[in-house]
Amino acid sequence: MSGVVDVSVRVPKTLTLAQKLYLPQVLAGMRVTIRHFLRNIFAIRRLPTILYPEQKRDYSGRFRGKHILKTREDGSLKCVACYMCQQACPAECITIVAGEHPKIAYEKYPVVFDIDMLRCVFCGFCVDACPKDAIWMTRNYELAFFSRREAIFGIDKLIEKPGIPVKDGYGYRPYYPGDGTVPPTDAATAPVIPGDGERSDLRGRLPVFRPPTPNLAVKG
């Protein structure tokens, strides 16, 4: 083959007499396994296994678990029923029915916001799609149901209830490239989104707009 360099040829070494005699190799193998056994006995706290459900795996602040619908300060849903998450969902598991909010400033709100947890693939596309910071994910992955109907979570199961801590904490949430290019890993350090109507001076910080590149790569 032309142009290939740095090929390392793996040839199995011929076994020595001791290796052919089974027993020395068996003992050598025993040495490895006994070393692991002793290490596990004496460092039982550092075992790679965990005793679920008493002990839980520590997931990162990006874990994509059950969704949560964020609320405004007055307890109303931030969601404006724009259908973007429903459109972005590759599993088609979100169902939204929009209604007119009595409060004029809020305009629209979801009368129905259902997520079918049996269809959901937990990809986080809904979080990426939301333009209102209204849907986040949590670290709650313990979703078991007795019936299929139960698996369809409505607003009552998804809404973040004020004063009640979120089960297992927040997980995947909108991506704020900001300056650090890293999203906050802890809810306490999440940047405060300025309230509606308040305009922050973002224009200077935005990426430079680039017109679409003429496509040279594909012809025909």
Added chain:
Amino acid sequence: MSAVATPSLSAPAERLRNSLSSSRFSEKVEVRDLDLPTMEVAPADWPALAGWLRDDPNCRYDLFLDLAGVDNLKRAGRKTRFEAVVHLHSLPRNEHARVKVLLPDGAPPSLPTVREIWPAADWFEREAYDLYGFAFPGHPNLRRILCHDAFVGHALRKDYAPGQRWFAAEEDMKMPAWSQETDTRAGHFETQTLSIGPSHPATHGIIHLIARMDGERIARAETQIGYLHRCFEKMSETHTWNGVIPYTDRLNYVSAMINGVGYVRAVEKMLGIEIPERGVLVRTILSEFSRIMDHCVNLGANLVDIGALTNFWYLYQPRENIYGLIEACCGARLTVSYVRVGGLAIDVPDDFVPRCRALLESIPKFLDDVDRLVTNNRIVRNRLQGTGVVTKEDAVAWGLTGPMLRASGVPYDVRRAHPYGFYDRFDWDVPVSSEGDNFARYLVRMEEMRQSLSIIRQALEIFPEKGPVNSNDWHVVLPPKDAVYHDMESLIYHFKLIMEGIKVPRGERYEWIEGANGELGFYAISEGGGGPYRLKVRPPCFPMMAAFEKIIVGGTISDAIATLGTLNVIAGELDR
């Protein structure tokens, strides 16, 4: 063929046209210069052209990669409704090429089989028959392969109504005719047909092996697949370009990251966008970690099958730790959905580099333990050495790629032959073995894991501490969230991208990368909409599984199980 040569032909296409013009096909084949040199041919000339492409010293397309059916029903400006698109690779010349067999309208689509020229075509032709209804006169076993036998219609045709449901009862499941025959040879001791699977612990997935046993030895075998078929290709036609990404995770779910990278590379090439260095390096590093995981799972499960249980745990622990890193990056361990067209979903966490370095420290210890237990162990050697032998010629003819091909002595690695993701910047070896048996594949995979660690180490050296991971083209990448919340223009871009998807220009592209078990290719066709018109995966384990029934003939059932393990067949990718 047009008399005037277009001056803009690329060098490979020009060379192909020159060799074609001096051959007997000069009038019959039209060469076009797309992303790959593309030949268009009528079905009647196809077998002769195929033989010429394989044997002509200026072509030598010896590796049959893929056969994709295309239905042009809703595509404007095409000569015929059906096309069979074949992708080939030339090992001596290190070049890909594409052949489009245009199937004339007005007759049922049909083209002659080329399985005599490239045995690898066998299953790909069955797949095109199953999903598009192409007939292949001369094919001895043209049966459905991915859909079940009670299925009516051809699922990937554009006029197939996807809502239809077909149920297969037990009596609909067809067994190959030879398995029902009785051996009437005089003085014959004992033959019986043995059915292994579909659900058997050693198949690690759902695969049905039907073997005719002549005493202890396998006299004939056939594998039936498709039990995990989830219509990935049909689904992708109804999703946006980004919406396909979660589905790619479920192809080879043992190394999900690599599939996503392969897929978005095809789309990015069609868009003609570049990804910042940091984004590419994150993809490369996590792909290499995924490759290590894939080999860990493969070797661990294979060694369990032949009775070496301990290694399973020693190999699963590094995998567990790598999953921890991947989860910290993207929020899921197995189904990562991390890449996006134009970059990544989210930048890596602050402690990415130290975490990678910690993994680089810990993984070799586990590999050393397995090395000590297995490599010079005579019991393992007796089981693996000399079993499941694939010669160099067979490996190429059967279309094998990846560790299987390299264990048979062909140093074809896409990362070296067609460098992407900065693999050309790193100093690493392609492990090759000439034995071609199960033990050679074990050795190649063990060494590949160490080479992957070396690649990751070098990638971390040049990893920029800060910087963007995404392209800044807002026609492709979602604008930053704080801009979306407060800036009307950003919100409009965001809205257009979510509601309509990325507008990929019309065209087609075949992009291929080195998956954990071979060449993973994505052939995408765009009609300018927000999603793919057609997306074909070239799954590396499909030809391997096709070769399996040939490799195991003459061996015992226990050898067959050991061989199945070293093939590294992932049912999610095999059945799509």
